[in-house]
Amino acid sequence: MIKSANQYPVHTLFSHEGNVMYRVPPYQREYSWMKPQWEDLFEDLIEADGQHFLGTIITLDQTTDTLQSNILEVIDGQQRLTTLTLLLAACYSVLKEHIDELDEDTRTDVTNLSRQLVRKSDKQPRVTPQKQGRNLADYRRVLEEAGLPIKGEWKAYFPSRRVAKCYRYFRSAIVRLAEQDGVTQPAAALRVLEAAKRAVLVKIEVASHADAFVLFESLNNRGMPLSPVDLIKNHLLAESEKKRIMHVDEAFQHWNAMLTNLGDNYATQERFLRHYYNAFKSELPDVPNATVATKSRLIRIYETLLGGDLRSVVDKLVDASEIYGRINCVVEVDQPTSLDRAFQRLMRAQGAPSYVLVMWLLSKRHELELTAGHIETAVDRLTSFFVRRNLTGYPPTYALAKLFMDTIDAVGGARGDDVVAVVSRRLSAASAGDGVFRDRLLGRIYEENTDVARFILATLAEDGMTKETSVDLWRQEKNHFVWTIEHILPQGENLPPAWQEMLGGSELAAQVQEEHKHRLGNLTITAYNSNLGNKSFIEKRDRQDSAGRYIGYRNGLTLNATLAQRESWTAADIEERTNALADKVLARFPL
Template identity: 45%
Template sequence: MRVIPQIQNNNQSDYRTVLSDVGVISQCDAPAYAGNRKIFRAFRYFQARIEEMVEGENDRLASIMAFLDKVSQACLVKIEVASHADAYTLFESLNNRGMPLTAIDLIKNKLLARLETTEPGKVDHYFDVWNKLLGYLGDDYSVQERFFRHYYNAFKDPLNVPFRKDDDKRKDPLGPVATRSNLIQIYEKLINQDAKHHLQAIRSAGQLYALMLARNTDEAWAPLDKPLKDLDRIQGAPSYLLMLYLLVRREALGIDVTQLEEIARLLVCFFVRRNLTDTPPTRDLTRLFMATIDKVAALSGTAVAKTIRNELLAVSASDETFRSKLEGAIYEENAGVTRFVLCALAEQSMTKETWVDLWKYEGKLFVWTIEHIFPQGDNIPAFWVAMIADGDVKKAKAMQETHVHKLGNLTISGFNSALGNKSFKEKRDRTDSNGRNVGYRNGLRLNAELATTEAWSVKQIDARTTTLVDQVMSLFTLTGTKAY
């Protein structure tokens, strides 16, 4: 073949099959569903057009030659650039239609091209290795790109060693940190240095990174399932580079699954506090975890977890700041953290027999959502005005502004839309068509107080807020001997 399409999306194998079918090249096996994809559909279109010319009443030879003349005038323009990074820049400048070529596509193309040069005839094998890597990471491009950034940032020091020269004062010739803008340049240099070694190392790391993506199929890692899922739920992805480093180097660091579980839970506690207080700022997180890796690289055993705890404590907001945020309008401050905290509180009293999946989805929405006990809508129902403010609408509005988003006025409900602006007792006693309790008497310990009280007031909101805040402070401590 003189024109060799990309392997991506079966383009090359489909094209080869078309050429084989018409006898241009030797026979080859057709990939599954090739006839439904664009190359075969385009071939069939032109084949039908040519058959129309042959079967028409006009001069068949003239029609064919005219068509051939048009084909012969078509041009393929080849633009050569110095690197894959330049190719990406050029492609992004020219491409305004079709499937965008991603940085990961270019890294793959560079990798396979290099391996075909160094080990001719084995590109299919290495393509399978690459597909296994993507199988671990899934189809989401943002996750794939994040993994490649995290891999470099986690192992930056050993990856830079072969590139350091005596006369070069730069500590990191490949770059101090991987970003979206320099990702291609970094991996292009790594591939040129040793494509086979880096592909195998990245594939092995990808298999472990899959643990953070809830794609674990090995029972040996089962203790990590819950804390790593919670780390994702609390938006702790910036710490995946630290977890990846610990997982890959666990034997050298002398840590086991139990210690990895402890560290994952510690990171959950850190992100609950960080995401509510915004301390440290988002821009500092990557360098924080890279610096932490530097601190633990030469340690082993319990010293690893202890050092990580100390590093997180050093940059976290104080307990006073954390408590202040918890006591305020937490839902307005960060609804995601609020939901996570409420779910964590509810889960504390669950047993294996009473376990309820509070993170279950239906479509793209959670089944269990945050419920405001005293409603948050602009039009406060009359029965709520009477209960909260003795019938004074203005007073009820003022109380709503100061208390509706407090932790004490929030709970988790699987039937939020069915509760809405109903009275307190209706919300408390609500049942479904099968007679099951779907209101505040749904069995969650988080709702224990709500299930037995007869009314709701600002005083009760304040008291419940204090109780729940104390529980959250204890649950997500960074200084205690046990994390949540």
């Protein structure tokens, strides 16, 4: 079944001297990675202590003429390979723009990087995506835009598709990294490039398509490996037994108490262990070369901490986990306080990276003379910060840990209102300004970040509710929200005749749809998305269920108040509502 399975660093897989090409077959789905995956890859690379493991790819040798090229068909791993080469192209672009500032050896590295991405012999890309969704055309265009020796082809709406957006995300991330580290852009690009070239992949080569798909199926149904949380637990139990500080059963009970407070989500457990170290670092034993807890350092950090006063460490972890569980809304409270509702908003705004700061504030609340009102204000500021951050991408993900740790240090001798003022100043200084935030609100927000779009829409709708009209917009059934985002002007292809007529004919309608469908003004919240679909605007506005209740835009949500009065829905209407909602969002999430 397997012809070979070997671990290779990226610079070997894409050797500038080699003749290998990686071709994605036509039956593969189109490129689908989005901003969360791009962020994770970038962050993992720059935080890696050594070689970052990128995972496994499965290939099939499709070479017909060994003198021409060695063609490997990518059965599994196309998303990873495509994204990785777009990252390398972004590095090349930055270095190429500053080529005169580089020394001779670095210029040689830049030339070699060019040949790693585009073969010197025939100017063909090392990775060839499939054509579906215009992936191949967009990919070639990106490489040309990066300054590589390849002929690209412009296709309509190129900037709004994922391949182009991925490349531009990495370009921006390199610039932000340079600003964050206080170095030049070429220095930041070289740091990212070296981390990417050191990263390793396991390349499995198979003999046939049948073997490839059997292997692919078995790899994707394998058992879960031990996680860092499991390994830290095992180390705790081993140390308890070796040092005879507490019985293994007692240590296990403490650990389970911590996990009970945190819930059964592994990501939450692992994040808590990182946040605990980052929050209380100044009070903990020194861990060499661990200024901040990252995933790759976590095991080493806790081996050091548990090697000291084990009982004290475990007791403090359990106490902190109880606070963390409340912040993370692990247990649903029967009668939530105003502060609990603030925690819920922060969680829904994807504000988990700030839990390190909130946990520290809650644990030190008496010492810092903080009331529940003080903490609620700080949490609301954090919610505003994350709505802005998750839409603008600034500050970058890898800078968040340092931001919140520095904020903890900056509190110093501040007490009460002054603590909240310190937090507010730090968040405001680190956040993108109102101008940048408004620009993103006026853009294709649904495509930029669907979760942020939904949070904004739901919040604006909730703000208009009374006790009598209150509706739970976050209710889920079968792990899916009942209330979902509805595109007023439908987003699907083949607009019905009624929409084409309203928008001035099929050609103009297609243009309006492409430019405006994902904008804030064209979005609302409904529990009956499937009942509205591609129906005309009037049908959507006046739609009722079998009991005669309005389920369209006359459903009583203040978010839909202007829609309920409209007789048509055009580009001008979307523009007007987008600007009006953007004003409300800026006022609702101030910094």
